[in-house]
Amino acid sequence: MRILVLVAVVAVASAAPQGGRDAQILRYENENIGVDGYKFSFETSDPITRQETGELTNAGTDNEAIIVRGEYSYVGPDGKSHTVTFVADENGYRPSVKTARK
Template identity: 30%
Template sequence: MVRYDGKYHYHYELGDGSKATQDGVLKQVDALHDGEAIEGRYAFIADDGQEYAVSYTADENGYRPVGAHLPTPPPTPNLLSKHCNT
């Protein structure tokens, strides 16, 4: 349920160990577009018996998940980084 101020929250846990929580707010991205800013977390128990958790942010800049099991891009070499920023 969205509150009068445009914010919302939900949380659930299931019997299989899955769980999720999310907080969000409706916002105006620009003069023509409305959107949401969301922060949340979900977790589940995989077939290997381990819990996998993901925290995320989603807004006008995209979906940005973070989790120990998620791949990350390699660091940008300094030479390439300097060239791209000029």
């Protein structure tokens, strides 16, 4: 299950546009909750934002899983703002995409 979540997180990261190489990190927050989960967020100057939380559920059972929830936003080559909200858990990776008008 952990491998599935890791694959989903890598897929999300690689799906986001690879903006300008000169972008600066404006904000970064990381809260390591330990074995029970994590939480992080960041914002860059190009502008890309991302926030994500991971939570361990059913610890110590056969149904132990990590539930990952998050969102990332970026301005695409079309000049529109794109926001992807997602959940990755025992039911797979489920994204929802919103695109704002120019």
